[in-house]
Amino acid sequence: MKTKLSIGETMNTAGSTLLERSARVITPALHIYYPITIASAKGIYVRTSSGQTYIDFTSGLAALNLGHNHPRVLEAVRSQLLNFVHTGGIYLNETTVSAAEQLVSITQQGLDMLFYSNSGAEAVEGALKLARYVSGRQGIISFIGAFHGRTFGALSVTSSSALYREKYHPLLPSVYHVPYPYCFRCPFNCRPESCTLSCLTSLKNSFEHLISPGEVAAIIIEPVLGEGGYFPAPNSFLSALRELCTKEGIMLIFDEVQSGMGRTGRWFAAEHHGVAPDILVLAKGIASGFPLSAVVSRSELMRRWPEGAHGTTFGGNPVSCAASIATIEVIREEGLLEKSSLIGTAAIARLGELANAHPLIGSVRGYGYMIGIELVDSLGKPDTEACRKVLDYCLSKGLILISCGVERNIIRFIPPLIATEDEVNLALDILEAGVKTLS
Numbered sequence: 001m002k003t004k005l006s007i008g009e010t011m012n013t014a015g016s017t018l019l020e021r022s023a024r025v026i027t028p029a030l031h032i033y034y035p036i037t038i039a040s041a042k043g044i045y046v047r048t049s050s051g052q053t054y055i056d057f058t059s060g061l062a063a064l065n066l067g068h069n070h071p072r073v074l075e076a077v078r079s080q081l082l083n084f085v086h087t088g089g090i091y092l093n094e095t096t097v098s099a100a101e102q103l104v105s106i107t108q109q110g111l112d113m114l115f116y117s118n119s120g121a122e123a124v125e126g127a128l129k130l131a132r133y134v135s136g137r138q139g140i141i142s143f144i145g146a147f148h149g150r151t152f153g154a155l156s157v158t159s160s161s162a163l164y165r166e167k168y169h170p171l172l173p174s175v176y177h178v179p180y181p182y183c184f185r186c187p188f189n190c191r192p193e194s195c196t197l198s199c200l201t202s203l204k205n206s207f208e209h210l211i212s213p214g215e216v217a218a219i220i221i222e223p224v225l226g227e228g229g230y231f232p233a234p235n236s237f238l239s240a241l242r243e244l245c246t247k248e249g250i251m252l253i254f255d256e257v258q259s260g261m262g263r264t265g266r267w268f269a270a271e272h273h274g275v276a277p278d279i280l281v282l283a284k285g286i287a288s289g290f291p292l293s294a295v296v297s298r299s300e301l302m303r304r305w306p307e308g309a310h311g312t313t314f315g316g317n318p319v320s321c322a323a324s325i326a327t328i329e330v331i332r333e334e335g336l337l338e339k340s341s342l343i344g345t346a347a348i349a350r351l352g353e354l355a356n357a358h359p360l361i362g363s364v365r366g367y368g369y370m371i372g373i374e375l376v377d378s379l380g381k382p383d384t385e386a387c388r389k390v391l392d393y394c395l396s397k398g399l400i401l402i403s404c405g406v407e408r409n410i411i412r413f414i415p416p417l418i419a420t421e422d423e424v425n426l427a428l429d430i431l432e433a434g435v436k437t438l439s
């Protein structure tokens with residue numbers, strides 16, 4: 001019998017494939033997107049052990065904004081490794097404080113103090129705890145379709161798929177979910193031209209029927225819906241949400257774990273709207289693949305969260321912090337926000353033309369290098385199968401992309417910010433050919 005090998009995989013001496021060894025020791029709960037075994041990676045490329053090269057436009061789930069193994073990041077990490085690796089918060093150290101200074105220098109005005117954690121979910125937990133602590137209220141409002149992570153608090157505010165919540169109930173109490181302004185499939189069947197912000201009305205209705213605003217600690221939202229469908233919330237909605245939160249004394253939490261750190265052509269997606277949160281959650285691209293996350297807020301709020309109210313062993317790890325400083329420096333020095341913004345805008349225009357010619361593409365949206373391409377059938381319904389076929393086609397041509405959305409019918413186009421115009425166009429050529437094979 002012929003043993004099935006993953007792409008680029010070799011068999012070990014005991015005759016087991018990596019796929020088999022992995023299946024033996026790593027729980028199937030952990031989803032592996034592609035059975036590709038990589039041996040090395042650099043910039044926008046990954047290379048398998050058998051020598052195949054792929055363009056990686058998954059950016060390590062939107063974490064590798066500088067691509068793989070950026071030399072400046074490696075250099076910073078190496079020099080930190082030579083000094084020390086871990087403090088456990090027992091001592092102060094220059095790198096961890098410098099990274100915090102750098103991070104608050106890129107966040108919107110007023111967000112000037114942070115708490116470090118390790119992952120997006122952990123930082124979401126911290127944000128929810130901070131909001132409850134300083135407001136003295138319990139209620140939390142989140143949006144249908146949101147993804148905020150897998151730990152209990154984060155999962156309680158996540159609803160991008162019922163699968164993620166299945167068999168984990170009861171989750172955190174006093175969490176209410178209201179419709180996200182996903183205008184392409186408006187939950188109220190409105191058109192953008194005739195939008196009256198029914199989503200906001202629905203949120204306000206929840207104050208009448210479910211929880212009084214005076215009991216709501218926080219409203220948490222992704223300014224650009226990530227895992228749930230790569231859809232940016234409209235400006236009018238975010239501005240109105242900001243006003244509502246200010247009026248009711250509710251903490252507005254922006255989860256920019258996926259949309260932050262330059263992904264949308266600005267440091268943070270909220271900058272496209274001129275709206276600032278009370279609490280900002282950062283992770284993924286913050287340290288170019290090293291585990292680091294942060295809850296950022298105004299010092300006036302943070303100072304009401306006293307010593308011992310929250311804590312961490314690994315958060316603010318100096319190696320990750322060294323990577324974070326280098327990441328911010330490279331993005332600044334190489335003008336990657338401006339470059340990715342320009343190239344991303346052109347890519348969206350090109351994809352828009354493709355959509356005009358091919359009804360399979362129902363919608364193209366996004367900013368910078370955070371682009372969602374929604375595939376639909378002839379009735380305008382999500383076309384999961386077509387999406388899988390297009391992704392398979394791209395893979396066969398050496399381009400790795402992933403999907404999102406509950407129906408897995410939306411292609412995430414998320415190149416590393418270092419991807420040049422030519423590289424983005426090459427990927428678009430492949431994607432375009434893939435779409436044409438189905439049209």
Ligand SMILES: Cc1ncc(COP(=O)(O)O)c(C=O)c1O
Pocket residue numbers: 119120121122124147148149150222226227255256257258259283284
């Ligand atoms: C918007 C958002 N928040 C939170 C998370 C959770 O991050 P992590 O997987 O690092 O816990 C993710 C992960 O995809 C995310 O996209």
